[in-house]
Amino acid sequence: MKVLGISSSPRDNGNSDLLLRQALAGASSAGAEAEYLRLNKLNISPCTACGACYATGMCITEDDFQIVLPKMLQARRLIFASPIYFMSVCAQAKILIDRCQCLWARKYLLKRALCLPEGEQRLGMAIAVGATKNTKMFDSIRLTMKYYFDALDMGYFANLFVSSVDEAGKIADNQKAMEDAFRLGTELADAEGHDPKETIEVELIG
Numbered sequence: 286m287k288v289l290g291i292s293s294s295p296r297d298n299g300n301s302d303l304l305l306r307q308a309l310a311g312a313s314s315a316g317a318e319a320e321y322l323r324l325n326k327l328n329i330s331p332c333t334a335c336g337a338c339y340a341t342g343m344c345i346t347e348d349d350f351q352i353v354l355p356k357m358l359q360a361r362r363l364i365f366a367s368p369i370y371f372m373s374v375c376a377q378a379k380i381l382i383d384r385c386q387c388l389w390a391r392k393y394l395l396k397r398a399l400c401l402p403e404g405e406q407r408l409g410m411a412i413a414v415g416a417t418k419n420t421k422m423f424d425s426i427r428l429t430m431k432y433y434f435d436a437l438d439m440g441y442f443a444n445l446f447v448s449s450v451d452e453a454g455k456i457a458d459n460q461k462a463m464e465d466a467f468r469l470g471t472e473l474a475d476a477e478g479h480d481p482k483e484t485i486e487v488e489l490i491g
């Protein structure tokens with residue numbers, strides 16, 4: 286069972302990054318093989334809407350997306366973490382997500398299978414942290430993740446959203462959030478037969 290963790294915060298010791306690492310530790314404790322990627326260390330440029338993928342399902346832009354793409358397709362579990370920026374995912378996250386238009390093309394235009402072996406359940410989980418208490422803060426990321434996981438042929442397993450945390454690393458003081466991240470990581474790794482229509486919602490509004 287491969288679990289891929291994608292961290293999109295540009296900050297060292299970022300809050301969303303710390304939750305992601307906790308979730309990956311949980312997945313590992315449940316026997317999964319965890320891999321961690323930090324988008325800020327990679328060179329991925331935005332989708333140019335060139336349209337090449339509509340004919341082939343392949344993205345022709347040669348950059349680190351070509352390294353991340355097979356990892357996303359091979360993982361049976363994905364944990365995607367982002368800070369909330371202007372009520373949505375951060376730019377690093379959105380750039381990667383937009384590049385997955387080639388997967389949307391494969392799936393919906395070309396009607397090709399994305400992943401081998403077919404039939405194995407794939408599941409994704411989203412983590413986000415914002416500074417304010419705004420109750421609408423996670424609306425946008427919820428929708429974006431729904432369509433991103435769908436393009437990846439993944440069910441939407443869970444959300445872990447935490448508000449009122451700003452200073453880098455401060456999330457480590459939030460024991461409940463750290464424990465929930467670990468627990469959800471274990472549950473994600475061990476979620477065989479999970480109803481793909483059901484998303485576990487953990488929203489810690491402080």
Ligand SMILES: Cc1cc2nc3c(=O)[nH]c(=O)nc-3n(C[C@H](O)[C@H](O)[C@H](O)COP(=O)(O)O)c2cc1C
Pocket residue numbers: 294295296298299300301302367368369370371372373414415416417418419422450451452453454
């Ligand atoms: C460019 C930028 C935009 C932000 N926009 C929001 C926002 O819309 N709502 C909010 O609650 N916090 C916002 N924040 C605060 C971050 O979400 C907060 O610091 C969070 O803890 C960052 O997560 P990270 O440590 O994982 O990067 C913003 C921060 C930056 C730098």
